[in-house]
Amino acid sequence: MAEVFVLALGDWLERDVSPYLSYASAERRETVARFRHASDKSRSLWAELFARQRLAEAAGVSFSEIEIAHDEKGKPFWKGGSLSVSLSHSGGYIAAAVGREAVGVDVEKKRKAVPAVAKRWFQPEENALLERFSEPERTRLFFRLWTMKEAALKYAGEGLSGGLETVDCLALMEAARNGGEDALAGRSFSLEGDATVGVVTRRGELPTEARLFTIEAVEQGVYGDAYFAERAAILPTEETGR
Numbered sequence: 001m002a003e004v005f006v007l008a009l010g011d012w013l014e015r016d017v018s019p020y021l022s023y024a025s026a027e028r029r030e031t032v033a034r035f036r037h038a039s040d041k042s043r044s045l046w047a048e049l050f051a052r053q054r055l056a057e058a059a060g061v062s063f064s065e066i067e068i069a070h071d072e073k074g075k076p077f078w079k080g081g082s083l084s085v086s087l088s089h090s091g092g093y094i095a096a097a098v099g100r101e102a103v104g105v106d107v108e109k110k111r112k113a114v115p116a117v118a119k120r121w122f123q124p125e126e127n128a129l130l131e132r133f134s135e136p137e138r139t140r141l142f143f144r145l146w147t148m149k150e151a152a153l154k155y156a157g158e159g160l161s162g163g164l165e166t167v168d169c170l171a172l173m174e175a176a177r178n179g180g181e182d183a184l185a186g187r188s189f190s191l192e193g194d195a196t197v198g199v200v201t202r203r204g205e206l207p208t209e210a211r212l213f214t215i216e217a218v219e220q221g222v223y224g225d226a227y228f229a230e231r232a233a234i235l236p237t238e239e240t241g242r
Contacts, residue, residue: 002084002099002201003058004210006107006191007050007228009092012215014038017045023223024048025067043089046215051076051087051096053228058083058098063222075157086154088197095197095210103201104154106147110194113142121149121164129170140196144237145169147198148186155184155200172200179203188237196237210234 016038021029028048035041052066055078059066069079076085086097091109118127126145130138149167172186179185181204189197189210197210212232221227 007094104151106150143196151198151200
């Protein structure tokens, strides 16, 4: 079964990442150096470190044995390893999914939903469902659908070029409830009321919870004076039917 992990950065989002760069790959250090804002540097650095740690845990190997590379479309993969990985970050959250088979994950910080965006990228039945709700339920549903669309395209290895409008989120939700083990399915998780995670994979591999972590400071951690502390298990958001 695939696993979904969420890292809440908290005040680490704005902290100087310089003390932790030595734990990242050379490629990641170059990427971090190109960013101007502390928050962008933080999301970039901790996304790699978090994903590598989760892959190491799942595979039963040391952190140093994990190297994450990217294909020509930017999809991350464990170089030389057998597990699949997907990554996303938004606001103060980082999401990573790890599975034996292909998996896609997306996290989005909630903001006001723009009807024009839904009209452009959502399918008619998805828009009809949105219109049944008023705020704030409409915004919550909007981001459940949006994250599931992005996760589905990451599952396929296409990224946004694959076309958000081609993804039928209601079919993915229905498959999560009643589909066969090989059916492509999607599931959502709500984070502290201000962010949403969507994950897409085969129904037989679909995770039943998301594991929430924070970064904690200690005298001797995995990354100098820091380590990832597991805090809670988050249950899926109730699926909305057709």
